[in-house]
Amino acid sequence: MTRKQSQLSAVIQMYKGYLIDLDGTMFNGDKVIEGAVNFIDRLNKAGIPYLFLTNNATRQPSEILEKFESMGFTTAINHIYTSADAMKAYLQEAFDTPSVYIIGTESFKNTLTYDGTAVFNDYAPDAVVMGLDTSITFEKILTACRLIQNGAQFLATNPDIKIKTSYGFSPGNGSFAKLVSEVTGVSPVITGKPNSYILTGALARLSMLKEEVAMIGDNYDTDIMTGINGGIDTIHVSTGVHSKEEVMSKRVPPAYTISTLNDWKL
Numbered sequence: 001m002t003r004k005q006s007q008l009s010a011v012i013q014m015y016k017g018y019l020i021d022l023d024g025t026m027f028n029g030d031k032v033i034e035g036a037v038n039f040i041d042r043l044n045k046a047g048i049p050y051l052f053l054t055n056n057a058t059r060q061p062s063e064i065l066e067k068f069e070s071m072g073f074t075t076a077i078n079h080i081y082t083s084a085d086a087m088k089a090y091l092q093e094a095f096d097t098p099s100v101y102i103i104g105t106e107s108f109k110n111t112l113t114y115d116g117t118a119v120f121n122d123y124a125p126d127a128v129v130m131g132l133d134t135s136i137t138f139e140k141i142l143t144a145c146r147l148i149q150n151g152a153q154f155l156a157t158n159p160d161i162k163i164k165t166s167y168g169f170s171p172g173n174g175s176f177a178k179l180v181s182e183v184t185g186v187s188p189v190i191t192g193k194p195n196s197y198i199l200t201g202a203l204a205r206l207s208m209l210k211e212e213v214a215m216i217g218d219n220y221d222t223d224i225m226t227g228i229n230g231g232i233d234t235i236h237v238s239t240g241v242h243s244k245e246e247v248m249s250k251r252v253p254p255a256y257t258i259s260t261l262n263d264w265k266l
Contacts, residue, residue: 017212021052037071052080100120101129159174194229196230214232
């Protein structure tokens with residue numbers, strides 16, 4: 001059997017665990033994606049470990065769980081690992097109680113500061129940390145640019161340029177991070193997908209080796225590249241940002257591509 005996308009019925013490989021994207025894979029905005037609830041139900045019934053691996057840092061895991069439950073998913077908070085969690089781990093490893101200027105939602109700010117891991121500072125911080133801010137302003141962007149040019153390290157949760165919604169697309173954190181990068185000439189350290197920080201944390205949470213899991217997602221640049229960069233198999237679903245035709249034209253395509261999660265056999 002080849003690893004290319006031939007007939008899905010020929011797929012016989014069994015994975016011991018799954019890393020699963022949210023936006024564009026489980027739901028688009030407030031709309032549940034076909035096959036998503038059933039796929040999680042099948043994982044739960046089979047007792048297969050899984051972790052939702054999301055670049056969305058706007059909500060804390062408890063808030064994400066509430067959204068899941070309102071949409072009919074049966075899961076638990078320990079199945080959720082976000083780019084905010086990865087950012088928190090990075091800050092703990094790289095600094096000793098850093099001062100940070102944070103662009104992001106209140107939930108994101110609370111994740112980083114509630115236990116003293118980081119202290120908010122808008123005049124001379126160790127780092128500028130960018131997560132998607134649904135109340136972004138020119139003043140916040142201007143402050144970030146000034147602080148980075150004054151020597152603060154530039155960190156961002158994720159490079160997603162756009163996010164699939166029920167009405168089309170909306171700007172992602174990567175759009176604003178790219179703006180700051182263009183102005184300052186400084187590229188951010190990304191702690192979310194497709195970089196290794198979030199993958200390392202996720203595998204540790206699952207207590208699994210990379211050879212034992214597969215990464216499922218819709219976005220080639222983040223989800224699929226997380227697997228490719230990290231040496232784990234990838235499963236692309238055509239329910240979000242990138243189509244099958246787009247991902248199959250890449251120099252390194254995903255291991256598998258499917259229309260919906262109903263097509264994947266555990």
